[in-house]
Amino acid sequence: MDDRLARVRARLSAAQKVLVVGHVRPDGDAISSSAALALMLRRLGKEARACIPDRIPCYFREIPGVEVIEGVDALRGWHPDTTVVVDSGSLERIGPAAELLPTGKPDIVLDHHATNTGFGVLNLCDPSYPATSLLIYRLAKGWVPLDRHLAHLLLLGLATDTGFFKYASVDARTLHAAGELVALGGDLAGIAAAVLEHRSLAELKLLQKMLGTVTLEAEGKLAWGYVSADMLRSLGLDQQASEGFVGELRNLRGVEVAILFTEWPPGEVHVSLRSKGGVDVAELAARLGGGGHPRAAGCSFRGLPLPQAIARVTQAALAALARESPRSRQG
Ligand code: AMP
Ligand code: MN
Numbered sequence: 001m002d003d004r005l006a007r008v009r010a011r012l013s014a015a016q017k018v019l020v021v022g023h024v025r026p027d028g029d030a031i032s033s034s035a036a037l038a039l040m041l042r043r044l045g046k047e048a049r050a051c052i053p054d055r056i057p058c059y060f061r062e063i064p065g066v067e068v069i070e071g072v073d074a075l076r077g078w079h080p081d082t083t084v085v086v087d088s089g090s091l092e093r094i095g096p097a098a099e100l101l102p103t104g105k106p107d108i109v110l111d112h113h114a115t116n117t118g119f120g121v122l123n124l125c126d127p128s129y130p131a132t133s134l135l136i137y138r139l140a141k142g143w144v145p146l147d148r149h150l151a152h153l154l155l156l157g158l159a160t161d162t163g164f165f166k167y168a169s170v171d172a173r174t175l176h177a178a179g180e181l182v183a184l185g186g187d188l189a190g191i192a193a194a195v196l197e198h199r200s201l202a203e204l205k206l207l208q209k210m211l212g213t214v215t216l217e218a219e220g221k222l223a224w225g226y227v228s229a230d231m232l233r234s235l236g237l238d239q240q241a242s243e244g245f246v247g248e249l250r251n252l253r254g255v256e257v258a259i260l261f262t263e264w265p266p267g268e269v270h271v272s273l274r275s276k277g278g279v280d281v282a283e284l285a286a287r288l289g290g291g292g293h294p295r296a297a298g299c300s301f302r303g304l305p306l307p308q309a310i311a312r313v314t315q316a317a318l319a320a321l322a323r324e325s326p327r328s329r330q331g
C-alpha cells in the first residue's frame, strides 16, 4: 500500500494543473474526497480544481471547503495536465464530467469499491478502506500539512460512508484515523448535525408516503419500497429527498436485504440496495449494471418503467437470498 501511495504522490508532485472529479448523485465521501484533494494540491502550490457533475445537497454546503467544488460548465475550456477521479467504481459514475478528461481516461483513480473496473492509467483502489477520504488522508499524511479545515473535510467522508462509524467496514484503523482527524480539529458533532438533522416537513411527508409502499417478501428477509415521480412532484421535491430512506427499511427486524426505488427524473429509476446478512449487494447491483460495496450498492435504469424495475430487481434479490440460505428457505 505504501508503494502505491508513493507512486500516486510522485505522479501528483509532477503535475501542475490538476482536475479532481467525484461521482454523480454525490454523497459525503465524493464531496469530501474531491474537495479535500483539490485543496491539498493547492497547498502544494498547484493549480487544482474540483468537479462534481451534479447538484450538491445544500446541507453539505455548510462544510467549509465544499465551496471549491464546481460544475461541468465552469470547467469546460480549462485544460488540466493531470486528472484524478475519486470514489467512483467506473467511468459511467462521473456522468457528463467524462468530457472534461482530455484523453477520455483519468490519469489517476482513487477509490474503495470492490466493483472498480480499473478505468484509470494509475489505479489505487482498496476495498479494505471504508471511505475514499481515508485513502486521501493516508496520501496526505507526511506529505501535505493538514489544518483543521482539511481534517474536518476529510472526516466528512469517513463519517458518512461508515454510517457515522457503525457499519461492519469500521475497524480499529478507521477509529484511529477518525481520532487523528478529530485531534486536528475535525468536528464530528457538527458534521452529524449538518448531515443528519436537515429534514424538511415535505421530506417527512415523503417518508410517510414511501412507508405506505413497504412490502416484505421471503418471510421478511426482503423489504422494498418506492418513491415515485408523482410523489416527488406533489411535494415539490427531487430525488435527493429520499436520501437515507433505505435505512428505514434496513432497520426492520429480520430484514436481510432492503431496496429503495426512486423514480427521478421521470423515466429514470435509481435503486439503493442494502444488506445486513450474507447477500453481497455489490454483486447483485453489478449484475444489474451498477456497483458498490457488499452491504451498500446501487444501480440505475433509464427508460424502464418503475413497476418493471421493481420486478426485475426484487426477482434478482429473491434469487440471491435463496442462493444465500437454501436450507432456511426450505424450512
Ligand atoms: P446509494 O444507495 O445511492 O446511497 O448508493 C450506495 C452505494 O452504491 C454508493 O456508495 C455507490 O458506491 C454505489 N452505487 C450507487 N449507485 C450506483 C450506480 N448507478 N452504479 C454504480 N455504483 C452505484
Ligand atoms: Mn460515494
Ligand code: MN
Pocket (backbone or CB within 6 Å): 029, 030, 087, 112, 130, 131, 132, 161
Ligand atoms: Mn465512498
